Amino acid sequence: MSDNTTSRAYGIIVTLLLLLSAALGWFFWQKSQSIQEQSVQIEIMRDSLDIAKQRVEAELDSLAMAYADLRNENENLQGRISSTAQTIQQKEVVIRQIKNSNSKELNDLKQQIAQLETLKTEYETIIMVLRGENDQLRNENQRLASENVQLRGDKDKLSRQLDDQTRKTQSASFKASAFRIELVRKGDKQTSKAKKTREILVSFDLIDVPPTYQGPQKLYMVITDEQGNPISADNPTKATVYAPTGPVEISAQLVKQVILESTQRLSFSYELEDKLKSGNYVVSIYSEKGLIGASSFRLS
Numbered sequence: 001m002s003d004n005t006t007s008r009a010y011g012i013i014v015t016l017l018l019l020l021s022a023a024l025g026w027f028f029w030q031k032s033q034s035i036q037e038q039s040v041q042i043e044i045m046r047d048s049l050d051i052a053k054q055r056v057e058a059e060l061d062s063l064a065m066a067y068a069d070l071r072n073e074n075e076n077l078q079g080r081i082s083s084t085a086q087t088i089q090q091k092e093v094v095i096r097q098i099k100n101s102n103s104k105e106l107n108d109l110k111q112q113i114a115q116l117e118t119l120k121t122e123y124e125t126i127i128m129v130l131r132g133e134n135d136q137l138r139n140e141n142q143r144l145a146s147e148n149v150q151l152r153g154d155k156d157k158l159s160r161q162l163d164d165q166t167r168k169t170q171s172a173s174f175k176a177s178a179f180r181i182e183l184v185r186k187g188d189k190q191t192s193k194a195k196k197t198r199e200i201l202v203s204f205d206l207i208d209v210p211p212t213y214q215g216p217q218k219l220y221m222v223i224t225d226e227q228g229n230p231i232s233a234d235n236p237t238k239a240t241v242y243a244p245t246g247p248v249e250i251s252a253q254l255v256k257q258v259i260l261e262s263t264q265r266l267s268f269s270y271e272l273e274d275k276l277k278s279g280n281y282v283v284s285i286y287s288e289k290g291l292i293g294a295s296s297f298r299l300s
Contacts, residue, residue: 042106045106046104046106046109049106049109049110049113050109052113053109053112053113053116056113056116056117056120057095057099057116059120060095060116060119060120060123063120063123063124063127064092064123066127067084067088067123067126067127067130070127070130070131070134071084071085071088071130073134074130074133074134074137077134077137077138077141078137082130084126084129084130087126088123088126091119091122091123094115094119095116095119098112098115098116174206174207174208174209174210174213174287174292175206175207175292175293176204176205176206176266176285176292176293177204177205177207177293178204178205178265179202179203179204179283179293179294179295180201180202180203180204181200181201181202181283181295181297182200182201183197183199183200183201183297183299184197184198184199184200184201185197185198186198192298192299192300193299193300194275194276194277194278194279194299194300195275197272197275197276197299198271198272199269199270199271199272200223200268200269200270200272200283200297201267201268201269202221202267202268202269202270202283202285202295203265203266203267203268204265204266204267204285204293204295205263205264205265206260206261206263206264206265206266206292207262207263208262208263209260209261209262209263211262213260213287213289214260214261214262215259215260216257216258216259216260217257217258217259217260217287217288218255218256218257218258218287218288219255219256219258219266219285219286219287219292220237220239220241220250220252220254220255220256220285220286220287221252221253221254221255221256221268221270221283221284221285221286222250222251222252222253222283222284222285222286223253223270223281223282223283223284224281224282224284225277225279225280225281225282226279226280226281226282228282230251230253231253231272231274231276231281232273232274233253233273234273236251236252236253237251237252237253237254237255238250238251239252239255239286241286241287241288241289241290241291242288242289242290243289243290243291248286248290248291250286252286253270254268254270256268268285276299277299278299278300279298279299280296280297280298281296281297281298281299282294282295282296283295283296283297
């Protein structure tokens with residue numbers, strides 16, 4: 001082989017090597033650029049996920065404060081620890097674990113954000129239910145407060161009525177005591193419901209009746225509402241009793257002819273003509289010489 005041929009062959013080989021080297025350089029440069037771009041994209045995505053995670057964590061912090069206020073209100077309204085407290089406590093443990101995680105892996109961050117979003121939805125649901133429960137409790141408490149005011153007024157009115165009856169009783173020559181009032185529905189079962197009461201049983205003691213009042217005498221039972229009006233009866237007995245303080249006109253539901261002794265227990269049984277309304281009632285027992293005793297009962 002001539003020197004020119006050898007020289008030409010070496011030239012071709014060198015040229016090919018240079019071209020190969022340039023191709024490899026270009027290939028690795030392109031790969032380096034691609035890796036760098038992917039790294040930048042990953043970092044951007046990581047930053048974006050970090051921001052999203054911080055946003056959800058901040059929203060959960062706000063929800064936690066809102067829940068704390070609602071829980072305090074709920075416990076004050078119902079007087080006991082809210083049933084949601086344990087559920088929220090469990091969720092707070094999970095939230096703290098996610099907040100304390102330092103993982104920067106994209107899949108881990110995505111999973112953490114998904115968990116936080118789920119917890120956020122559950123938090124919002126609990127808060128919505130708790131807010132509705134608080135509204136109901138607040139309305140119920142207001143209703144009960146109004147009822148208590150009404151009941152106190154009724155009680156005061158009834159107390160004044162009984163005080164008046166007591167003053168009249170104190171002027172009587174003998175007194176009825178140890179009152180027992182039973183409200184009976186169908187089937188001879190006791191009740192306190194106005195709509196179910198069908199019969200009123202009243203019993204009482206007469207002790208130390210003076211000899212001058214012993215013997216045959218009429219006793220009257222008068223049942224009045226808290227306004228002092230006698231309850232309805234088909235055939236009420238109108239009578240005048242002559243108390244030490246003067247004559248008293250009464251309208252009795254029942255009259256009983258008895259033989260009074262020094263000491264005895266007597267009873268009245270009255271079947272209602274009409275259903276009574278809920279409220280307070282006073283049972284008064286009169287003799288021919290005036291009021292000898294009174295007691296009260298309440299129908300709900």
